[in-house]
Amino acid sequence: MWQFRGNKNQITPGEKSAYPYKKARLADTGDDLTKRWFVVYYAWSEAKEKLVRKRVEVKGDTLEARLKEAKDIIKEVNKLLKAGMVTDVLSDEPAEPEPEKYESIQGLLRATIYFLDVKKTSLKANSHKTYRSSVKLFQTYLKDHNLGMIRLDRFTAVQAFGYMDYVSTKLRLSNKSYNKHLGVLETLFNFYLYRQQIRINPFVGIKPLPERPGKHTAFSPDQISRIKGACELIGDHQLWLFLNFLHYTLARPQSELRLLRVGDILEKTIRIDSENAKNNRTMHVLIPPPLERLIQHHRLRDYPASHYVFTIEGIPGEKPAYEKYFYNQHRRILTLLKLTDKAYDLYGWKHTGVIALYKATKDVKLIQRQCRHSSLDQTDKYLRDLGLFLDEDQLSGVPSL
Structure with a gap:
């Protein structure tokens, strides 16, 4: 536990400390990121009445990040030491617990x-x-x-x-x-x-x-038909399958759907695993008949349960497609069809699916479950952002003047 022990005259940063210390420095690591890095320094211990060695671990995934982190720690520790900070304080008051790794920094x-x-x-x-x-x-x-x-x-x-x-x-x-x-x-x-x-x-x-509202634009029926035709023309049947999964499951393309496994496709529902879901909860979405027909056509349930549904090989396999794969494939189709407005993207298929589901059912509770929203208020806001209203005919009976 650290504490400041100034002399009768209050110590301010920049003045000489009332206690001896050795400045913080980065321990030699040879720039090896596989090793643990530490900033080490010596501070006065009231209990032991001598300088004791202390250290703070440096984190970072790159050499640049670790060096910057070390520089910041050294600067802050030296400022604290110069201001009169000591350790192992003798006091009748119980010390408040602090995280061990950052005990020197308050x-x-x-x-x-x-x-x-x-x-x-x-x-x-x-x-x-x-x-x-x-x-x-x-x-x-x-x-x-x-x-x-x-x-x-x-x-x-x-x-x-x-x-x-x-x-x-x-x-x-x-x-x-x-x-x-x-x-x-x-x-x-x-x-x-x-x-x-x-x-x-x-x-x-x-x-x-x-x-x-977000800039992701829903696709019109004519655009959907043209995109389907383009996928068939170039033989990218997996992309069309991926877009259908987006449209019917309303899953997020990169973090959820791309990492979907064969074992997640159940008899009536698709499981969105907590490891991939944004809300960190495992939840299920319904499989509508059009999607079930595609699942059977591609015989997806016949593959090993551990295989990823979507891969760069075009069939379920042991390794999922890389993060930008379907974005790139989709952008290629849009460019071919001259749909170059950046508002058209993969996420637009989720909006397209929500609009279609609402128009077909008018069931907001169903949309909430399929979107996995935590509340109806969230679903209501989502629908209104898409230009949909809970009752489009509500004002039809208003008389004219």
């Missing part, structure tokens, strides 16, 4: 780093990438405004509003990006709120900004 900046480190084990790669991007922007702001070293519990709502004002006015990010940043920071402070290290989340009172 500031807000280090709290953000620890948050990302923990979240990396539970988030999917794309989600962690989003978190990392938002947190990095926040870290830059903290450094530029000399807020990185303040205690986590002393970051106020006023400062939180100031940061979000900076995001909207200085960075001029879209409302959608603004809301993503806000969501990540709410999650960051909730992380420490649930661990009882802070009493209030300073971002909780900030409201999201209104968002425009």
Whole structure:
């Protein structure tokens, strides 16, 4: 447990510490990323009355990332040591537990780093990438405004509003990006709120900004017919099968459908595994008759259950298609048909499927289950964003003047 022990005159950063120490440095690793990297330094121990060796592990997937991380840690540790920080403090008060790996850092900046480190084990790669991007922007702001070293519990709502004002006015990010940043920071402070290290989340009172509907455009019946014909012309039957799965299951193309396995195709439903699902929950969607006919035509259930349904070979196999494979195949068809508007993409097939399902059934509860929405409000908003209404004939009886 670290604590500041100044002399009678308060020590400020830049002045000589009242306690001896040895500056932080990166231990020699030979730039080998297979080894664990540490920043090491020596600080005064009150209990042992001597300098003791301490270290902080450096994380990063690339050489550049680790060197930058090490540089940041060294800078912060040296600042703390210079300000009079000691370890093994003699005190009658019980020390508050801190994460062992970051015991030397109590500031807000280090709290953000620890948050990302923990979240990396539970988030999917794309989600962690989003978190990392938002947190990095926040870290830059903290450094530029000399807020990185303040205690986590002393970051106020006023400062939180100031940061979000900076995001909207200085960075001029879209409302959608603004809301993503806000969501990540709410999650960051909730992380420490649930661990009882802070009493209030300073971002909780900030409201999201209104968002425009997404730019993914649904396909018209004529466009669907032309795309089907083009797939048949070039012999890309798997692409047409993939688009049908998108249309009927309303699954996400990259993270869910691309990683679908044969064993997930059950008798009446398709299982979306929690490892791939955005909400981290295993759920099922119904198989409508047109999709069932395609499943039987391609004899998908005859393949080994562990095989991926969609591969670059065109039939189920042991290795799934790479992430951009169907995007590229689809873009090739759209280019061939001169549908070059970027609003037309794979995700548009999900919108196309939702519109078709709504017009065929008018059953919002069914759409909620098939979309795997957590609430009807979410489904209602989705339908309205697509230009659909719960009752198109509701105003038909309004009399004319």
